[in-house]
Every structure is written in structure tokens, then in C-alpha cells.
Amino acid sequence: MEVRDLHAWPSTPAEAEAIQERLRPMLELDAPGPAKPRTVAGLDVSYAGDGGGTGTRLAAAVVVLDSATLHVVEESVAVGTAAFPYVPGLFAFRELPTLLEALRDLKTTPDLLVCDGFGVAHPRRFGLACHLGVLTGVPTIGVGKTAFVGAYEPPGRRRGDTSPLLDGGQVVGRVLRTRDDVKPVFVSVGHRTDLDTACRNVLDLTPGYRLPETTRRADRLSRDALSG
Template sequence: MSLRSLHSWNVTPTEAREIQERFRNRVRQKNAASLRRIRHVAGVDVSLKAAQVTAAIVVLDYPTLELVDVATQRQKVSFPYVPGLLTFRECPAILAAYEKLQIEPDLMLVDGQGIAHPRRFGLAAHLGVLLGKPTIGCAKSRLIGTHDEPHEQAGCYTDLFDGNELIGAVLRTRANVKPLYISVGHNIELPTALDFVLDCCQGYRLPEPTRLAHQSAGGLLRSSRARY
């Protein structure tokens, strides 16, 4: 699959922040028309060990959530660890994995932040703008913002605020387990994002796309469909 290049990845932390500020206004918090006909949903996750990153993308049929495609990419990381700039460590490998896919996803669930980010341009938002696809940030931990604790029942959520700005939701995907931090990535509205995340849950804390992507990035998912 061919990808468009909006900027260089060989940048300094200062330049990386400038890129986030420059492209943040391209994030679209409206439902794309394509969301009415979702056939394939992807999960995106990465594993970082020492100076290497392994990115994994799994593609599932929707709504059956049957695994139909897997691609991974392992490569060296040159960008330093800087909170709020993890995209610049992870995204080059994710894009390389994306190019290996044979089935193009219509929606992507990303283990990372969308607009719930200091510059409103986390990994899910950045990836969505680069690919021009609907994306959802499905983070396991909070980067910024404040919230009330959601009820312990699965499907309950509370709003995530940065000051007076709504930047996401704290969603309980399984009863009595830690919630996930859901935020808009691109081409989707928050209520729609929450619906899709819950639709993709199969009794685990993580929705099935990111759960399988996590396994794949860690080398635990064995599939005849995988491309390395």
C-alpha cells in the first residue's frame, strides 16, 4: 500500500513538537461517511525493547472480528524517549508494517492517545492524518486530563477533561477492571468511537483488535496470515 509523506521522521524533539503543532488542525472530529460501511477494523500496537521497536497491525473482519491479516515490522529506534513524542519512536515502524498489509482497514484502533495529548496530536491522531483514515486512541493509561472514576459495570464511562475541554472518555470495557482512555484520533466523533470500541470487546479489557495487535507485537500471536 502506498503512503503519503507529510514530513520527515529524522527530526529533533523541538522539530517534532513543531510538527505536532503544525498538523494538529488537520484532525477532524466528525464521522467520516465511510464509517457507515465498515468491513475491516485494524488494531495497532508496538513493543519497545532496548533500541528496537516491533510494530504490529492486525486486521479483523467486522463485525465478526475474525482475523484476516497481520503485518509486523521490527527496526531500530533513533528518536529519544520524550513523553508526548512517542509517535516519533513508533510511527515509522507502524507505517512500514502498514505497507505490508494485503487487506486495507476501514477503521483503526490504536494503542495510544488521540487528541488526549498536550498538543492534541497523539499517535492515533497523527496516524489518522497520515493515512486519511478514521482512527481511535485506545490507551491503557492517562497522559493528561482529569476525570471521575467510571462505574464498575462494563460499558460505563466518564468524560476526560483538560481544563474545560473535553478530550476523551474513561471507558470500563470489563466489569471491575481498570478502564481504558478513549479519544478521537481522526475522522470520528467520540460517541461513535466509544460504540466501536465496545463493539470490538469480547470479554477482555482490551478490544479484540488491539488485544491481538499487542500479542503480535510481543511475538505471541502465531498466524499463517502474518507478514514480517
């Protein structure tokens, strides 16, 4: 798929934050999302050794699924190194270069990108999903396994139950239960989608497990890429 050229790379956290502030205005957050995407891609990254600093070996995987059957349409993996130290709020800069490489190798252009992490549920409203959205132009959502920013009440115990994720007086995401009596996930929009559609998409991708089928596939693929 077509991916925009990567911007100048930051060498300090301050520079990285400046890039987020500069790209944020490019987000489209008022557009309705893809209610019936034909293809949905999941992205995930696995690390070899210690995932703290720069230079660690990593593998970025993208798996494209047919949304109707959840069957694999295409896969792509790229190996590289962590491009930035892990700093909460600047997480995207670690895996962005390798993820973009994997996306570029795709012949399919997915209708939706499901990212591991967050979209606007971020200190500067510009998490990984937002960054990938701006660089690809494709609708993106973020699905996190734990909370990062914001406060929330526990959603009901049944699949489909939700509660708003609030930060700074605004709704930045939604806490969504994808399975009865199982820890919920944290959904936030990245680019070109609304929150209702994002949650609908996540439920469609979780017929049997807590995490979206897309991320589960990508997780396995990236993990295997580091082993063999």
C-alpha cells in the same frame, strides 16, 4: 494500503513539537465515525531491550479483523529501531516509521485503525492516533491503558459505564469501562470519527477482555516477531 510519505524527520523535541502543530490543522474532527466498519485494524509495538533511548530494536504489528466475527483477515509485521527518544507527548515519533512500514505492506485498507495510546487527549491535541490518521487518511482512535492528560471521575463499575476526560476546559476523551469491576480504558478520537462512535467501536471489540481484541492480537504478534 496507501500511506502518505513520511514528513521530514525531527532531530530535536522542539522540531517534533513543530511538526505536530503543523499537522494538527489537517485533522478532521467533525466527521461522524464508521458505525459499522467491516474491517478494523489494531496496532502495537514491542521493544527488545531498554525502551528509553533511540536505536532500540522494536517490532510493529498490525492485525486486521473482521468486525462482525473478530476473525483475522490479514496480519503485517515490520522490525526496525526506535526513531526518537521517549519523551511524553512525543511518543509517536518513536514508532511511527516502523508502524507505517507495517501498514504499507497491508493489501487491505481497514475501515478503522485502533491505536495503542491517545488521539486528541494530548498536550497539543495531537497524539499517535491523530498522527497516524493524518498520514493514512483512515479513521483512527486511541485507546490508552493509563491516563496521560486530563482529569476525570471514576466511571460506574459496569461495562459500558463512562465518564468524560476533561482537559483545559474541554472534553478530550472518555474513560470507558469495558468489563465489570475492571480498570477502565481511556478512549480519544484520532481522525475522522466522533467520540460516541469511537466508544461504540471499542465496546464491540471487547466482548471478553479489558483491551480491544485488535490490540491484543497486535500485541502478541509484535512480541512473537521479536522472539523468533
